Amino acid sequence: MHYVTVEGLTKSYGAGPLFKDISFHIEEGDKIALVALNGTGKSTLLRILCGQETPDAGTVWIHKDVTVVMLEQQNAFNPGETISRHIFSQGHPVLSAIRDYEMLTEEGEEPDLDKLTKAIERMDELNAWHFDSKVKQILGKLNIHHMEQLMGSLSGGQVKRVALAKVLIDIGFEHRHTLLIMDEPTNHLDVGMIEWLENYLDQEKVTLLLVTHDRYFLDSVCNEIMELDQQQLFIYKGDYENYLEKKATREEMAKSSVEKARNVFRKELEWMRKQPKARTTKSKSRIDAFAEVKEKASVRLEKQQLELNVKMTRLGGKIIEMKKVYKAYGDLQILKGFDYTFKRGERVGVVGKNGVGKSTFLNMLLGLEQPDSGKINTGETIVFGNYDQRGLVIKEDMRVIEFVKNIAENFPLADGTKVSAAQFLQLFLFPPEKQYTYISKLSGGEKRRLHLLSILFRNPNFLVLDEPTNDLDLPTLSILEDFLLDFQGCLIIVSHDRYFMDKLVDHLFVFEGQGVVSDFPGNYTQYREWEKDKPGQEKEEPKPVPAATTAAPAPAAPVDKGRKMSFKEKRELELLEKEIADLEKEKETLDAKMASGTLPYAELEPIARRVGEVINLLDEKGMRWLELSELS
Template identity: 50%
Template sequence: MATIYLQAEKIYKSFGDLEVLSDVSLSLFKNQRTALVARNGTGKSTLLNILAGADTPDSGKVTFRNDISFGYLPQEPQLNLSSTVLENVFNADDEISLAIRKYELALEKADKDELQHAIDEMDRLNIWDREQKAKQILSVLKLNEFNQRVDFLSGGQRKRVALAAILISNPDLLILDEPTNHLDLEMVEWLEDYLTRSQKTLLMVTHDRYFLDRVCTDIIEIDNKQVYTYNGNYSYFIEKRDERIRAKQAEIDKASNLLRRETEWMQRMPQARGTKAKYRIDAFYKLRETASQNLQTDNLEINVSASRLGKKIMEVKGLSKSFGSKVILKDFSYTFNRFERLGIVGANGTGKTTFLNLITSSLPPDLGVIDPGPTLKIAYYRQGGMNIPDDTKVIDVVREIADVITLANGKTITASQFLNNFLFPPDKQYTYVRKLSGGEKRRLYLLTILMQNPNFLILDEPTNDLDIFTLNVLEDYLANFPGVVIVVSHDRYFMDKIVDGLLIFEGDGEISGFPGNYTEYRQWLKEQEKETDNQAKQRAKTKNKPQQKERNKNKLTYAQKKELEQLTIDIEKLEKEKKEIEELLNSGTLNPDELVEKSTRYSEITKMLEDKEMRWLELSEYES
């Protein structure tokens, strides 16, 4: 029988008159890797907060298995800003983190009694490699300044510190809200592999469809305040969701047809009082309820026009930019072409956003020229989002830009109609920005960018916080956009669907190009690595063959034979001493001074063994 780790029963939550969650029930079993999928504004983050104990429901309850631990990564993690990266990583209250902190404190104080007690505790918990593991994970997440204070880090870096802390604490259950946000493509692939290999029980919200496909074993969908469970990955979910909607629509259509006939009967026999008639009357009302259901399959409509684009787009000549000793761009030149769809990839800190700020004149270059065409109209969707006061109404955000918007077919619509196309119905249009979810704010920001009718569209991490259904519509729009599109995104699915060429920021100001999408680029890289490895092996094989042949022609001299005999004796003695020291180090009987002495000797023996074994192997080749 499967072990239940987490159970939520009839969770209800509202904020004032806004009902966010209604009677949501779900179960999470051991070894399940489950994703929560729903449209923006339907309470995904609110539900995760409730499940993790960061918020309370108005009604309903959440039950965890008694003997399990869990770690929670919210969209906006709370860290100790005055502490260092490493201190935040070990700031958990679990037994292992407490033991490590006590050990580090004892080392600082140089108190022998405290140190011995801390060493005993570390031995008991078998966690000597914990700090090293932490540093390895932090390095993968590009957080190499372990002693840097967190208040000097960017928002993205802080989220990565929180992610590292959760992974290192190694809980039984992980609850992750948008874990791939602020990770570059290489980090996303590493996290994908880590979660799959570690076989963790997992509940998460993410818009990354490749991540969903490769990591998740189950999908939970919230649609029209109903919860649906799919036992499969994202591809399975899409297939079965379509089947569910078609079956439900067929049920509604059938009920509508039958309702017409039953309505006629009700109108003919309003005075009926028999048992059979009463049964039919009850059935009529149930039928009417079914026929009146609304599947709410309204989708975002992006049908804005783009300004006319001339032959000359933009030319970048000899562009250079540095911040102190850090080189971002070095003598870069590029000519943008009509209808180009260009992806920009590279590790965090290699200058992707800086490059976008340069070509939009938000930042001056150190050297070089940016020469835009006369018809160029740039719209820049920034990673940081929009800067709009929270007490502004949604409708006023749009009206401040334009009261009337031109569509792709040449027709014009009002700001209110345009908002409706972006799934902001009239009641939502007069609400305040502060009441919107993170995804709704992003959708509003996207609307304000597109309504400017640009012909050169720059999107810096556009997929953050947007739901999957909105992303599908945005992708279709961009695929047919009559202008230039530049995309920076960690969402590999989005990149594959949109771009047909890449600029790769390699660091130290170096930029290269690739004629294809991201998956094609990664495949090309693997083939290059494989070819390089094969060439290296071939060179080593060719180089070693004659040497080996020459060696085998020679016999050991008398002195070399004696050396080989002595090496055999020395290696045996050193291995015996090494084993004895290992037993002492694990015994817990040594005082601190003895610990230092034996540890030093252990390192010396290890190095001596390596040298002697290497020499023994060299002489043995002559002997064979």
């Protein structure tokens, strides 16, 4: 089914167009990633498709049966509204029934039996139990609990996860034909959530258009890449690696074409300057063609490669020593006797679930927070560069170039030469015309890029990067990675971007909770593989830090057989027994049909596929039945 047709779309802000005369199509089942520099129109294009903005020219046609659902980077909400009301705000009878049932069966509360009976009858009447199980899965995987909590009391990351849950519930509920648009869906998700979202989007077989900086997520989910570059749109089939190869080929061809056009332009310009008086038909056509040649020759080749052999601030023999460091907030233990001595040129990734103290650990390293006990000794030559999640802070609005020059006029290189502030800005994709833009006029991603640039421009020798990839575009990430690969100082990174971590870190501090920190000798992907294989294979164990005071990681908690089953779990167990019986009957019927030998292939193939689905459902529901049946 044909979902969307875009023809000749143009949109401008300020002096020049963001994109000009672009066209593309979206078919059912397409999974497309939109790639571009921050500030070149990605979010604007998404908002046009959603009907939130109008183009200057061109048309957008969306099939009348297609519903467009969008997850934005900044999500609007009513602070006084509960999570439950926000997620189930559609007002559809099924969603309302699920919301009422979930509110009545919140853990720790004794439900009103009359109301609960009516809620269960309503769920039965609307056949809402299957969708309720999907809702539970989404909320559980995104770590969303306490549905009566007010939206205004949530952190930014929690708001993003609630918005994501709402979108996934909406598309899974009733829209058979849905175009799902997602702007940076992996921001504020930990790795487990990202991996679950990858699998969920694949299984749901949605039609998808997304903007993401997470290259592993892009590769796992998308089969097509659209790039906005110099106001034009380029389309590449395949994965991210294929996109890079095809893009490089296109740029080489464009470079060759521009060079040829410039040679022709020089000849034509010389001819034009002669100003021939007799303008025959032939010379008139040549004059008319001159404008076209001039336009081709004027295309600017943006790819300016500026290699920086950085003259880093000198590092002494002593870097940072942490001795028997303890830190806790109430019952939350962050460090318990942590011992570590950093070495020159060390590259450490810091990983762990949200809320285990990763940012607090960074703040202690930087001297912004003090430990409860123990010592943190910092070498006298250390110059910190701290890129945190608060973003760019300026006292008053100023132009981009002025902001950088207030830090320093030049950036020193190892060979004794210097790079000017303007050249450094160009390296980080701020062309000359953008350098004189006021900071308040920059997009959110451009402000993040400027913040990062301003930290690197101070020439630190110990870089601390807390979620540096959030809201940065892929071209900027590529430049940042190249810069950091050549960086000779110490580097500590907290990030959920697996590709970024794999490329840059040598080992990991794994925050496991309750003060347990392990030192894993490898990158992020190797750690995730080790985690998955851990129960059945002997692997090199992460070393506890410190060995004397850190306990080994606890095994997965078994089902608490002494715990009483809640009413909600009793009801779930009853429904599971019925569902399992129904699935077993369906499987018997399907097996009989397949064994008859009379069905044509066209009918046999979907039956065989359904048998596989039924077997998987039986396994899944059988395991859940076993878990619940063990509760007393």
